[in-house]
Amino acid sequence: MPKIIAILNGKGGVGKTTTSINLAASFAEKKKVLLVDADAQGSASWWFSRSDSGMGFDLSQETNPKLLSSLRSIKGYDLVVVDTPPALHSQALAAVITNADYLVLPTPPAPMDLAALIDTVKEAVTPAGTPHRVLLTKVDTRSLREAIEAQNTLLKLGIPACNAFIRIYKAHERAALEGVAITQWRGKNAREAESDYRRVADELQRDWRK
Numbered sequence: 001m002p003k004i005i006a007i008l009n010g011k012g013g014v015g016k017t018t019t020s021i022n023l024a025a026s027f028a029e030k031k032k033v034l035l036v037d038a039d040a041q042g043s044a045s046w047w048f049s050r051s052d053s054g055m056g057f058d059l060s061q062e063t064n065p066k067l068l069s070s071l072r073s074i075k076g077y078d079l080v081v082v083d084t085p086p087a088l089h090s091q092a093l094a095a096v097i098t099n100a101d102y103l104v105l106p107t108p109p110a111p112m113d114l115a116a117l118i119d120t121v122k123e124a125v126t127p128a129g130t131p132h133r134v135l136l137t138k139v140d141t142r143s144l145r146e147a148i149e150a151q152n153t154l155l156k157l158g159i160p161a162c163n164a165f166i167r168i169y170k171a172h173e174r175a176a177l178e179g180v181a182i183t184q185w186r187g188k189n190a191r192e193a194e195s196d197y198r199r200v201a202d203e204l205q206r207d208w209r210k
Contacts, residue, residue, distance in 0.1 A: 025181030050179025
């Protein structure tokens, strides 16, 4: 059976789809990966559809909770990444969380975003008991202290967070518009943006092996 990793947050606009696409692309360099777009907005599917030559992984769009409950029956893949809907009490999200092996919770480090993330952890993640880590996204390189403070806040609350974080670059928006993952994009800050996701992917895999 494939390992199932879900990308989730009850709040939208936190970099969830960007994280789903770019982690899937990073993992796909060494694994057979399927990205499941379980968000009715279909952002991952739109991004994927713009690709001329593919991103190295396969994509399936599925929002039916009953079918999402069958994620573990998927065959032919090493890893399934699920981009979930930003609806904390949706049946689709509940189905994914129940079947996931690991959860990644992207959030910007701003206090309001962090507060919403903490609610997501308390309401949806902790009750499920699924291993998880928070991933700080959209981190302003001019104020890294905010990210460090957010990591310390999560640590005090007993919420595990990735040491690596995702800095905010226009490269992410431009890669989406061109229909490529950040690992494929060639432009300003491309390598810095790519290296952020590679560090996260490596850290997550080390955590899985513990």
